[in-house]
Amino acid sequence: METERSLTRVLVVDDEESQRTALAGMITLWGYAVETAADGQEALDKLESFDAHVIVTDLMMPRMDGAELLRRLKAQSNPVPVIVQTAYGGLETAVSTVHDLGAYWFIEKPVKSPELRLLLERAVQQGRLAEHAERLERQLSNRGLLGEMVGTSRRMREVFGLIQQVAPSRAAVLITGESGTGKELAARAIHALSPRRAGPFVAINCAAMPDTLMESELFGHEKGAFTGAVERRAGCFELAQNGTVLLDEIGDMPVGTQAKLLRVLEDGRVRRLGGKTEIQLDVRVIAATNSPLDSALKEGKFREDLYYRLNVFPIPLPALRERKEDLPVLAAALLEDLNRKHSTKVTDVAPAVMERLMAHSWPGNVRELRNVIERAVILAGEGTLELPHLPPGFGGTQAPRPAQSNGELRIPVGFTIEQAERALIELTLEHTRNNKTRAAEILGISQKTLFNKLKEYGAQGAGAD
Secondary structure: OHHHHHOOEEEEEOOOHHHHHHHHHHHHHOOOEEEEEOOHHHHHHHHOOOOOOEEEEEOOOOOOOHHHHHHHHHHOOOOOOEEEEEOOOOHHHHHHHHHHOOOOEEEEOOOOHHHHHHHHHHHHHHHHHHHHHHHHHHHHHHHOEEOOEEOOOHHHHHHHHHHHHHOOOOOOEEEEOOOOOOHHHHHHHHHHHOOOOOOOEEEEEOOOOOHHHHHHHHHEEOOOOOOOOOOOEEOHHHHOOOOEEEEEOHHHOOHHHHHHHHHHHHHOEEOOEOOOOOEEOOOEEEEEEOOOOHHHHHOOOOOHHHHHHHOOEEEEOOOHHHOHHHHHHHHHHHHHHHHHHHOOEEEEEOHHHHHHHHHOOOOOHHHHHHHHHHHHHHHHOEEEEOHHHOOOOOOOOOOOOOEEEOOEEEOOOOOOHHHHHHHHHHHHHHHOOOOHHHHHHHHOOOHHHHHHHHHHHHHOOOOOO
16 A cells, blocks of 8 residues: 555645645655645646646635636646645535536645545545546547457447446446356446446356355355354355445346345345344445346246346347457457467467358357467467367368257267257257256256356357356
């Protein structure tokens, strides 16, 4: 923290030399780098060479007062937070200074040391949030990037616009899209652009969690709350305090747990399993699902009241096959990332390879694309990705697939047990419209086993999940 503060620059502006020097000395002792100015004009001159993170200025000064300094900064689109101090206070002056002139805060003289120190820390944090948001805006306009999301297509520009609109608010968000489309990346982008950026981002996959452990993971538990609870444990909501929690695959959450989740969202409080007291929450909730909740609502497997609570601001993510014009920029971004990861030096993609990428249907979406390019990058090592670096049969003649007819699966001779098992799982998921809970019941396996199988298929680059 001290190293971080020493890199933070504060400009102190006051026409009274004794107060200016005393204030600068106090702020320096707190670990900040400080410069001073005697009035607004000198402050503007200093800012040309001293890139301040925060300005602390007097209001009443000769030549150029604090109000005019604020107007000049606003006209220059300078986002640096300004803390105004004055001996001539009052509610009307405070409102005018903060709301009309754009000051960060208003503080009366004599300045109280603890109050100013806290304001400085908060102003620095706000300034960094503004810088981060501006940087993301530049990335988005220049390269089609928003955090780790990439795309220049109309569909992705719409998604980026929705993310930027909802991020500053407290509204619950429901992100929908097929597996591999980047739902968690979208949730992280919302968090990164929000005032909660400095807080934690906690994600829980509701499909990968056994029903018996779901409530403990969400809400936490006290020691002895159930067999195996050997110590107190905080749940995801408690861990996400002052930040964001992502409830991934929300459609697979048990109905009983849904009722308790709804209560937490309505009351803003959570009680650990076995606990006697409630914990006040300040958490932003984002939910995600890879299959529409309409059928689950009709079948009574998802609570309607919870759905409306979560679906305040829906963001649908397009499948990769619906935005193939993004493939060149996606491939370029993946090459850059994978070169760092594997210490390779692959520079570009051959036109023949890009043609194959464009022709593929991408059932596994961006996750599948990453797996295909990662394999190719490792094989190539450097230079250009060529056709031999792609997986065998990719984009060309495909290996024979099981025949499907009226929900039946015909396995030809020559298929391995693993291939047949995978085909059966994929057909069952298609039949249940990707409802993993129902698919696991039909297949006679646990949800955890199904999840592990899908994860294995994803690692192989097929994108079944």
